[in-house]
Amino acid sequence: MLVITKTAELEAVCRKIAAQPFVAVDTEFMRETTYWPKLCLIQAAAPGVEAVIDPLSADIDLKPFFEVMANEAVLKVFHAARQDLEIFLNLSGSLPKPLFDTQIAAMACGYGDTVAYDALVQQVLKRRLDKSSRFTDWSRRPLSENQLTYALADVTHLRDIYPRMHDKLAKDNRLHWLDEEHANLSNPAIYDTTPEKAWERLKLRKTTADYVLGLQVAAAWRERQAQQRDVPRGRIVKDEALYEIAEHRPKNAADFDRMRAVPRGFGNSRAAQDLIHALDRAFADPDRPVYKHTRPPPLPSSVGPTVELLKVLLRYEADENGVAPRLIASASDVEAIAANDDADVGALRGWRREVFGERALALKHGKLALKLKNGKVAVEDN
Template sequence: MRTDPTPNTAPITATDELSRFCASLAAVPYVTVDTEFMRETTFWPMVCLIQVAGPEEARVIDPLAEGLSLEPLFELLRNRAVLKVFHAARQDLEIFTKLMGEVPAPLFDTQVAAMVCGFGDQVSYEQLASKLAGAQIDKSSRFTDWARRPLTDKQVRYALSDVTHLRKCFDKLRARLLKSGRADWLNEEMALLADPATYEIPPENAWKRLKPRTTKPEYLAVLQAAAAWREIEARNRDIPRQRIIRDETLMEIAAHPPKVADDLERMRGLSKGFAEGKMGTGLLAAIAEKLASPRETWPVMEREAELPRGIGPLVELLKVLLKMKCDDFDVAQKLLASSSDLDKIAADDKADVPALHGWRREIFGNDALRLKHGELALAAEGNRIKLVELKK
């Protein structure tokens, strides 16, 4: 692979030029992709720049250019013969899913691949580029105003570095995965990113973002109605949720359900104009409709199951085993099992957690259950921990 030392820093602003560029990439095995976006004043991300590189060529695309159609790029992203490589792909994929109406495929996320290959939890692009490509990323343009035109050469070079060094990172991570036989591990993780449902939260589920601490039925019903109303308003107006109503105000509304405009006006953070206007009327109607609905339609928040008494030491043993396995297999702990997973495994052999399924069970879950049931023990050997088979 060649990295062009003098990349073309002229942004693509015309549809015919974009068509030629994307056509030149239609037969390559992969492309690296990144975006620069802003979200401070909008609900949906405002895409300001799109960077795309094949094995040889790299360009930036200006989606704000007048008259530019992104359809040639979308056609490339839909091309299943070309692998799309991202780093920490979720936000970029949310953007493209909204623009295209579907998730680009197939996918490769270098951050997830790095976790599979033992680079730790959620390694940054700068760290990965340094370790695998020997590159030092100039971070001075990270918080630039990407919506302002014209773009400087410095801005474009910074943006291009997000996809040019990514090529070498991808090549080296792919080689490691193939050598270790872990390509299937990554495929399981990519299935979640490829699912359109990952990027669409129904308004009726917006209340879950708030992580309420009470399970009282009426509280949750009002919170669901208010949060869903806010979600729809924010989407329709394309402004941040907090600009409609702040989270803490939603919590207060749920705790003291308002019935009339005066009730709303007494809420902290809500003005008289809001309470007496169309928005206040709409919010009150949403709450009233929910409270009038059958109680079986109200949301339910499952209580966290209480752990059996005396289970703490077993959980600590499982943590030691997890650390040992991650060191042995050179894989990130976060990818293998969470603290919550360990609690559930300690309490239930059939816990529905990722650590007891697929490749995770093979390298950790089975031994976790055997340790729990006294078939294995942990022992120190020098400065290392090892597993010891116990005879019964």
């Protein structure tokens, strides 16, 4: 097996990959004890080329591989790409492009919703994956031949899956069905770790302006602490502690001691004092933005039955077209269509409207009927 540990070796492999139309890519990383994922291995397989790259080698510079990831003449094939993309963005400052995510493509090919990689390999290639090295500590060296074989298989199978999925989607004129999802993956904003935006990942338990401000400050403080110390967010304080801090707005060590989710003794730490000062500054700032919660208008009670009928139609059309329902429409899309013929939702645009949206509006206005025939749902024109 070719394990790349030197920059010159990587440059040679990258030249071969750059001459191919696509490359399948996967990574192995560790982040159980860190905030930033620690890249431990890169696997790559293109037609006639396959390699395992050791980013932990002291003799390697990953720049040639990052250049391949930025080369728009080479399609990058991933499965469930988001975490891999985040790693490349953190290390190189840019996202790999263009992309093809086989987990997204699987939804358009009828292989199910968020299908796991081993299940996709079984369905498409009729092969079973060896899972014996699944829980490897990829940061340890040396890696065994079995571990390296396991890692490389993730991309050699992917290299074989991609042409089949691409050809199926092209034949069915469905390649463009993936454009929106791939564009979302390629949006740097979804990987943004700016501390001031950390609160947006949390579910609001209250919507008063003071509570939200406290949560914003506490979440930003935790994010900075985690980034600076390179530890998981939960090692600083748990989410539950952030909610308590937002609720009670501690002003001294004793206030922290009365909180159930805050570790004992935390109030006497320098970090706690930093948090208190951050809260004081935010609440004393006369120019601070004031959060105003806007609730979407409630659905009219009369649309409830319509929503349920549209859900049945969505499942029917998904089965008829061999596509995962989630790729066509979300639950909120269905509710919006039930309430408004002109709802600004994806299910009423582009291919989704052709597959489901037009039929949904027809059903809503009595131009279609849902019936049971031999225990199965059928759709008929009225």
